[in-house]
Amino acid sequence: VTDAPGPSTHWARWHLDYDDPSSALSQRLAVVVGRTGEALDALAPGAVRLISVCAGQGRDVVALLAGHPRRADVSGRLVEADPFNADVARRALDSAGLHRLEVVCGDASVTDAYADVAPAHLLLLCGIFGNVSDEDVRMTVMRAPMLCTAGAFVVWTRHRRSPDLTPRIRAWFDEAGFDEASFDSTGPEGFAVGVHRYLGPSVPLEPGQRLFTFLH
Ligand SMILES: C[S@@+](CC[C@H](N)C(=O)[O-])C[C@H]1O[C@@H](n2cnc3c(N)ncnc32)[C@H](O)[C@@H]1O
Numbered sequence: 001v002t003d004a005p006g007p008s009t010h011w012a013r014w015h016l017d018y019d020d021p022s023s024a025l026s027q028r029l030a031v032v033v034g035r036t037g038e039a040l041d042a043l044a045p046g047a048v049r050l051i052s053v054c055a056g057q058g059r060d061v062v063a064l065l066a067g068h069p070r071r072a073d074v075s076g077r078l079v080e081a082d083p084f085n086a087d088v089a090r091r092a093l094d095s096a097g098l099h100r101l102e103v104v105c106g107d108a109s110v111t112d113a114y115a116d117v118a119p120a121h122l123l124l125l126c127g128i129f130g131n132v133s134d135e136d137v138r139m140t141v142m143r144a145p146m147l148c149t150a151g152a153f154v155v156w157t158r159h160r161r162s163p164d165l166t167p168r169i170r171a172w173f174d175e176a177g178f179d180e181a182s183f184d185s186t187g188p189e190g191f192a193v194g195v196h197r198y199l200g201p202s203v204p205l206e207p208g209q210r211l212f213t214f215l216h
Contacts, residue, residue, distance in 0.1 A: 010216070012084040015057050024191060031184050031193045032126055032155060033063045039153035039181070039195060040070050043121050050076035050101065051120040051147060053108045053211070054128050058089030061124070066096045075100035077117045079108035111146060111209040118205045119149040128212060129158040134165060136212035141172040146205045148198040153181065156194050160185060166192045176200070 007013045017025035040048065048070065052061055055078035065071040078093075078101060080086040086105035093101050106113060114120075123144065129137045137158075144154055154173070158166055170180060177200025185192040 007084055009082055009084060011056070011082045012088075015059070015085065015088075018057075018059050024186070027186065028157060028191045028193060029059060029063065032060045032124075032157065035182055035184065035193060035195050036060065036064050036122065036124070036153075036155050037068055039122060039155065040064070040068060040074070043070075043151070043153070046073065047075065048073045048122060049117060049120045049149075050074050050122040050124070051114060051117060052076075052078040052124040052126070053113075054126075055080045055085075055089055055103070055108075055124070056082075056127060057085045058092055058103065060126060061101065062089075062092045062096050062098070065098050065101075071098065074098075074122075076120060076122075077101070077114070078103045079106060079113045081105065081107060109211050109213060111143070111205055111211065112207050114147055114205060115207060118147045119152065119202065120147055121149050121152050123147050123152060123154045125154060125156040127157060129156060129165070129169065131214050131216065132212040133215065134168070137165065137169060138172050140211045141169065142176050143209055143211055144173075145177055145198060145200055145203040146209070148203075150198065150200075150202055152198045154178065154196045154198065156196070158192050158194075160188055160190060160192050162188070164188065166194070170194065
């Protein structure tokens with residue numbers, strides 16, 4: 001009998017903290033799921049498109065939709081580069097009966113990944129802003145309107161270690177046409193989860209536009 005391959009890559013092992021309910025990552029997940037659920041509640045009735053950028057194992061999407069009354073409204077795409085994580089996400093969605101969400105194993109950092117799914121009503125940018133340059137965070141925020149319907153919610157995360165970038169991230173969202181719906185944080189050394197609602201004009205998706213480059 002051969003065991004299934006375990007998490008061997010850095011980004012697969014990163015998810016192991018989710019298995020410890022007392023970890024900061026599990027606490028962050030609870031906030032992300034709670035706030036994304038509120039966003040889903042606030043969206044107009046009808047179809048909801050979701051995009052998760054650098055979706056990892058899709059823990060947030062699965063936890064959100066497993067028990068949400070609007071789960072049947074939601075379709076969309078999770079984009080994740082690590083094949084192990086993408087496979088875990090695909091299986092988890094399948095087990096939860098979430099057959100209208102697809103997992104694409106590929107590069108989430110260029111707008112082409114969203115060509116036939118944007119604009120979304122729910123855009124998850126979780127676990128990205130702590131892994132790219134400040135300039136790339138700014139560029140991703142400025143280009144986020146291309147991925148958003150009018151009234152879309154963006155859920156994002158970032159650690160707050162010094163120098164805390166979250167005040168600038170919040171200002172960039174403001175500049176890009178978003179209103180802040182919520183900002184939760186466990187404090188200056190902890191994590192932050194922000195939710196912003198897009199109130200600007202619709203912006204067509206331009207192919208070939210880079211959003212960010214992971215630093216490691
Ligand atoms: C910090 S984890 C966050 C995962 C998930 N969003 C979460 O919050 O649980 C970052 C993820 O981004 C993925 N990733 C890194 N660069 C990527 C790229 N260019 N395209 C798609 N995924 C990427 C990694 O494989 C990793 O799973």
